[in-house]
Amino acid sequence: MNNKHERHICKEEERLLIQNLHMNERRREAFSRLIVLYQEQLYWQIRRMVITHDDAADVLQNTFLKAWQSIDSFRGDSKLSTWLYSIARNESLTLLAKRSAEMEQCMDDPTDYLKNQIETDSWFDGDEAQKQLRLAIASLPDKQRQVFNLRYYDEMPYDEMSELLGTSVGALKASYHFAVEKITRYLHNSETM
Amino acid sequence: MKTTENSIEDKKLNNLPKEEGMTIPKDFFVQFTSQLEARIDQYEKEKTITLGANDECMKRMNHISFNKYRLGNWGTRFAVVAAVACLLVVSIVWFNFFITDSNSSPNVIATMDNNEQTFTEEWMLASVSDYDIMEVVYYGTE
Numbered sequence: 001m002n003n004k005h006e007r008h009i010c011k012e013e014e015r016l017l018i019q020n021l022h023m024n025e026r027r028r029e030a031f032s033r034l035i036v037l038y039q040e041q042l043y044w045q046i047r048r049m050v051i052t053h054d055d056a057a058d059v060l061q062n063t064f065l066k067a068w069q070s071i072d073s074f075r076g077d078s079k080l081s082t083w084l085y086s087i088a089r090n091e092s093l094t095l096l097a098k099r100s101a102e103m104e105q106c107m108d109d110p111t112d113y114l115k116n117q118i119e120t121d122s123w124f125d126g127d128e129a130q131k132q133l134r135l136a137i138a139s140l141p142d143k144q145r146q147v148f149n150l151r152y153y154d155e156m157p158y159d160e161m162s163e164l165l166g167t168s169v170g171a172l173k174a175s176y177h178f179a180v181e182k183i184t185r186y187l188h189n190s191e192t193m
Numbered sequence: 194m195k196t197t198e199n200s201i202e203d204k205k206l207n208n209l210p211k212e213e214g215m216t217i218p219k220d221f222f223v224q225f226t227s228q229l230e231a232r233i234d235q236y237e238k239e240k241t242i243t244l245g246a247n248d249e250c251m252k253r254m255n256h257i258s259f260n261k262y263r264l265g266n267w268g269t270r271f272a273v274v275a276a277v278a279c280l281l282v283v284s285i286v287w288f289n290f291f292i293t294d295s296n297s298s299p300n301v302i303a304t305m306d307n308n309e310q311t312f313t314e315e316w317m318l319a320s321v322s323d324y325d326i327m328e329v330v331y332y333g334t335e
Contacts, residue, residue, distance in 0.1 A: 039226070043217075053215075068236070124215055124216065152206070
């Protein structure tokens with residue numbers, strides 16, 4: 001990932017880290033290193049999905065805790081960042097589903113929940129254009145929103161995204177294309193209103 | 194976007210901000226790390242307690258030889274099969290006895306009822322003279 005928040009980790013360091021994570025006596029120390037390396041990158045990915053800082057902090061903590069609990073099941077077939085992102089994505093979607101269910105009685109459209117979160121996010125100091133873009137992204141379906149965020153903000157290559165989301169490169173390109181279309185239309189409509 | 198994979202989309206999004214405007218509290222990650230470490234410690238502590246309790250429970254179960262009665266034991270399997278077979282045999286015997294009994298008994302009772310109700314006087318005569326019952330019936334209806 002070319003994320004601005006990513007701390008680069010070379011293959012050799014990752015291999016050593018995975019090796020230490022599987023050794024009982026070194027596991028805790030290695031996991032602390034893992035937290036330092038990936039917390040910031042994961043935080044922003046989660047934050048884009050759940051919108052508010054408080055929810056992002058909760059999901060991030062649950063993500064690392066789940067990773068700690070299931071460290072034995074990680075065999076190193078994929079990159080650590082991919083594995084952690086998968087956990088974070090599931091945790092984020094679980095939280096969004098829970099929150100949407102809670103708000104379902106007072107809101108007709110599930111995406112209204114995200115829009116409401118953007119409007120009330122106290123940890124946002126962007127301008128109107130940034131806010132409108134966030135609202136446009138929030139109006140996308142879950143999958144398209146994830147693809148757009150990974151591509152637009154993280155500039156993740158499609159093949160890496162394919163591994164991460166378990167979707168073909170062609171389908172991801174189509175998702176991104178539709179997401180861009182919808183965002184463009186949304187912004188155009190909001191300008192003319 | 195830096196890549197050329199999505200040139201059309203790139204053109205559409207050219208005027209859009211790449212910065213997101215989202216902020217976080219100062220020293221959030223420092224606090225987050227210490228909170229997470231504490232939560233992992235707590236988790237490990239609880240796991241140890243839970244595992245300890247489970248071990249104790251297993252010891253008690255072994256003490257009362259609970260494992261002897263598991264179905265994985267060949268002796269237990271044989272005992273279960275034998276018990277089912279015995280139950281089956283007893284059921285068949287009892288069922289046969291019941292069917293036979295229920296088939297014969299009502300007829301006997303009905304015959305006696307008919308004799309008593311219809312041929313009271315004739316039956317008395319027949320019993321005195323040791324006539325066959327069919328003959329008495331024939332005589333009575335004449």
